[in-house]
Amino acid sequence: MASGIAVHRAQLRDGPVLPYAEAGRPEGTPVVLVHGYADSWWTFEPLLRRLPSSLHAYAPTQRGHGDADKPADGYRPEDLAVDLVAFMDAVGIDRAVLVGGSSGGVQARVVAGRYPDRVAGLVLLGVPAELADKPAVKEVWETVRDLTDPVDRSFAEGFSAGLTAEPVGRGFLETVVDESLKAPARVWRETLRALLETDLRATLAGILVPTLVVWGDQDPLLTREDQQVILGAVPDSRLIVYEGVGHVPYWERPERVAGDIADFVRGLDGSTTT
Template sequence: MSDPQLTTAMPGLAGVTHRWLDVRGLLMHVVEAGSGEPVLLLHGFPQNWWEWHGVIPRLAEQYHVIAVDQRGAGWTDAPRVGYDARSLVEDIVLLIEELDLGRVRIIAHDWGAIVAQLLALDRPDLVEALVVLSCPDLHVRPDASILRLVPKIWFDVPLATAGVGVWAMAWGKQRIVRMLLKHFEPPRGLSGADIGLYLARLRDPGRARAGSALYRDFILPAFMRLVAGRYADEPFAVPVLVMIGENDPSAALQRMGYRSGLPARTFVEVLPGEGHFIVDHRPDVVAQRAADFFRTEKNGA
């Protein structure tokens, strides 16, 4: 098998530095830019740090920005194990400690936003504020209308199935993953170059195996816990901004609401005309709204 570090050329972005950190034996790739108070960026599936290439330069004007390739993604190691919630959250906790960041602001997308929310629940001492993108607040209480979402998220099951998921991600025309990168999107979609970059990383069998394990051990179990209301009575102790495109299935989940209304210090914004990949489509809006939110919360307004 080829070395996964060498299978795809690293995309270039001016003004950033790259380094690999040994986090309890996991070699994690991080990208850094700017200076000041830290902002940590966590990507979604099937993306990697490059998801943030439009956001990083904008935030780096005010902050020390750290974009990380999470376990199994991008240019971080892809071991066979460790794709459960506890391990994925612990990866980020140990990374924060390794970088000596103290309390951080976090912007997270898709499954990265689930990791970030669990981190905020478990270790609020490490989180200054959190921006959740394209993912519902874990505290929503789904109702029977959730059944209408099943035809829109059918791909979760084959991707999570051992063997089938690896084949779908790595081999053939990678049709399911290609579909994911265009699903629920405005007509323009993602750029062909970006889609090619994400697909190329998944052609490495180890990364395809990691992606399937991620769905099987983390994404689907987290979804089932949300449906069961397991998080509903564990409020955040940190301020949270949720931003979702109106065409994203997560928006339907978010609209189902909360047991006792919108929690204190939690804010929700739905972006008209947008889909799941709002970081790619509107990096200007994501960066500006996040910076405004961080500034407002710091000033106690």
């Protein structure tokens, strides 16, 4: 376990138990990190170790993933958004900056649009505007729809390794793969099905909080045009492009991401409270 990171469990009201990692000073600005498809809180471990202690960071593992409870249903983006608000209630966060990684940014922006009083700012790290129009995602679905338990490790390894432009630490990547394999085949299938069937562009509506968009120009899934859709839909948004970086900037450039998040939080006018 990395120094300065504690892991706890949160019982959501009328919902599952979610493990979550926590770092930073208790009096710091609350920041909630929201992981993406087939991931867990571990995806943010390099970032959690680099965020300044002035930020009180929480990284929950979502239902069905990692060591979280795995109910039979509830894997649509709107379901995961409800869980996210319930998580904030469970750990005593009134208002936070939400940081969504990959598809985790979808449920983060749903919360920002539907519960504006709970969100001080939004950071989207390699987050799609849409997914159903992406050929690479459709190729993944062709495999995922036929997955059976146990999920094949070679598939999970290829899925994770193909997201970056540069190699990341082997031990870290093995942990990410181990975590992804804790999700049963039905969770891989139903979560991706829901992402493909949901009108993701509609989830950009109503977001009025300051929003930072981070995109790597070597992203194998998302184009700059896709990110422009987000910028066009969210009034108070701006884009930072990471050159030479793939889909998961918080794996490849965690120190830079930590700095950009800290700068963004410092620039917010509103207050966040725990």
